[in-house]
Amino acid sequence: MPRLIAISALGLLAVLLLAHSAYSVDVNEFLAQREQFLAEESSRILGGSITLNADEQLVNNMLMTAKTLEYDQSFSNLDFAPATNFFLAKPSMLQSEVFKFIQQMPKGGVLHIHDIAVTPLEFLINDASYRPNLYVCSPPQDPVFFQFASSAPANLVDCQWTLVSDRRAQEGPQQFDAWLRSKLSLYTPTPQETYPNINSVWTAFENTLIAASGIITYAPVFTDYFYQGLQSFYDDNVQYIEIRTTLPLVYDLDGTFTDEVQVTQLYKDTFDRFKSDNPDFSGAKIIFAPLRRVDTATMTKYLELASQLKAQFPDVVAGFDLVGQEDLGPPLKDFLSQFLAGAADPNLHYFFHAGETNWHGTDVDENLIDAILLNATRIGHGFAVAKHPSVMDMARSKGVPVEVCPISNQVLSLVADLRNHPAAMLFTNGFPLVISSDDPASWEAVALSSDFYMAFMGLAGRKADLRTLKQLAINSIMFSAMSTDEKNSAMAEWYKRWNTFILNQYNNYKTKHNLI
Structure with a gap:
């Protein structure tokens, strides 16, 4: 037996030596195989099948020069924006040439964004909060509450209502507005200390949304707020938007409320007004997305309402989802009977948040x-999808994209360094995905460009180029809830914008290098 083992060991050594010899004899052959390997990987990356024309290739060279420089500088000074919490990385991002390029680029649509965090905080602070009849109630613990009323509302148990105008006068506009921003934003210069875990940051996040909602849901503010939200994305070169909304009850000064049908009409009127003012805007839709922490009877009512709204507003209502911290909410399987009944309506599409968790093998992870079995049209976040190869296979075969929101996943404590985001694997394998910004106002991000930048630099890797950015924009239209005719029209508009963008970048290059 020992002799046989010795012979086997010698035989194995001979095989290894022969293998080593085969690879080491011809270095050029090895390098050719290596280049073939890299080319294969390049072809599989998101956008790898796109062929750039001559002008696009020149613009791509410009882009990749800037990207490579940023990477090289990061290697030397260990200061890489996607590897740092967004609250700390934002200043360097705004100085990035790659970010400035992405800002100018037509990005198509944003498909995952929430109602109470669509519009930059400047509107709420500098406009809405200066309107008359706004009261504030500040209990010892957050959240704070705001309400427009003709006279002071009844005091809450642990705080009294005060006119915002009075408090601003007493404290000074600059000091009060800074305090107001702190109640509407998650921003902090010490994110790790302020939010030590996922539950603490989610609690603070929900507190900011509660504070903002009292201002936003006042009828005269509501339509102005969403109009300004559309404007902020339009200015960021986004031409189409889908907003997840709880359809909150909108109130008037006398305390009367509008119902969900009337609120949907307000959305429609605002979308129509914005498109009338901006004919090249491709439009907006809503996804009815109430809170997930409810009982089965309430879920049945939600789905019935979703079907009713879809029938009444077919061009405005895209479908149904649920919102709220997924880890603490009931899993989708708790409502299977209701969802299967809702699926009987062929016009009602699901856009479920699913897998927004670090856990594996839990009910939440298995959402x-x-x-995917409930035929979701898109999957929101899908942070845990890399742990489910069968889900990935089915999603790819059915063309179900994951809505990736990089900054949200980082700020809300799912991943600290975006280079380690699981969607990096989706990029390298050309998986169907879109980039969205979730709640940009809450972390004071720039509409969609901030998330595009973080995805392009942090998730897609050093070699991802203009083809990846182009594919992301195309995906945002292709995977939208628009009808076929709407998609065709939006795609034609996007190509028009894209060609203009490429020409402008090309001309800038020629001017910069005195080639004219």
Whole structure:
């Protein structure tokens, strides 16, 4: 037996030596195989099948020069924006040439964004909060509450209502507005200390949304707020928007409320007004997305309402989803009977948040399985999808994209360094995905460009180029809830914008290098 083992060991050594010899004899052959390997990987990356024309290739060279420089500088000074919490990385991002390029680029649509965090905080602070009849109630613990009223509302148990105008006068506009911003934003210069875990940051996040909602849901503010939200994305070169909304009750000064049908009409009127003012805007839709922490009877009512609204507003209502911290909410399987009944309506589409968790093998993690089996049109976040190869296979075969929101996942404590985001694997394998910004106002991000930048630099890797950015924009239209005719029209508009963008970048290059 020992002799046989010795012979086997010698035989193995001979095989290894022969293998080593085969690879080491011809270095050029090895390098050729290596280049072939790299080319294969390049072809599989998101956008790898796109062929750039001559002008696009020149613009791509410009882009990749800037990207490579940023990477090289990061290697030397260990200061890489996607590897740092967004609250700390934002200043360097705004100085990035790559970010400035992305800002100018037509990005198509944003498909995952929430109602109470669509519009930059400047509107709420500098406009809405200066309107008359706004009261504030500040209990010892957050959240704070705001309400427009003709006279002071009844005091809450642990705080009294005060006119915002009075408090601003007493404290000074600059000091009060800074305090107001702190109640509407998650920003902090010490994110790790302020939000030590996922539950603490989610609690603070929900507190900011509660504070903002009292201002936003006042009828005269409501339509102005969403108009300004559309404007902020339009200015960021986004031409189409889908907003997840809880359809909150909108109130008037006398305390009367509008119902969900009337609120949907307000959305429609605002979308129509914005498109009338901006004919090249491709439009906007809503996804009815109430809170997930409810009982089965309430879920049945939600789905019935969703079907009713879809029938009444077919061009405005895209479908149905649920919102709220997924880890603490009931899993999708708790409502399977209701969802299967809702699926009987062929016009009602699901856009489920699923897998927005770091856990594996839990009910929450397995929401991904239920979402794909319930024929979800898109999957929101899908942070855990890389742990479910069968879900990935089915999503790819059915063309179900994951809505990736990089900054949200970082700020809300799912991943600290975006180079380690699981969607990096989706990029390298050309998986169907779109980039969205979730709640940009809450972390004071720039509409969609901030997330595009973080995805392009942090998730897609050093070699991802203009083809990846182009594919992301195309995906945002292709995977939208628009009808076929709407998609064709939006795609034609996007190509028009894209060609203009490429020409402008090309001309800038020629001017810069005295080639004219």
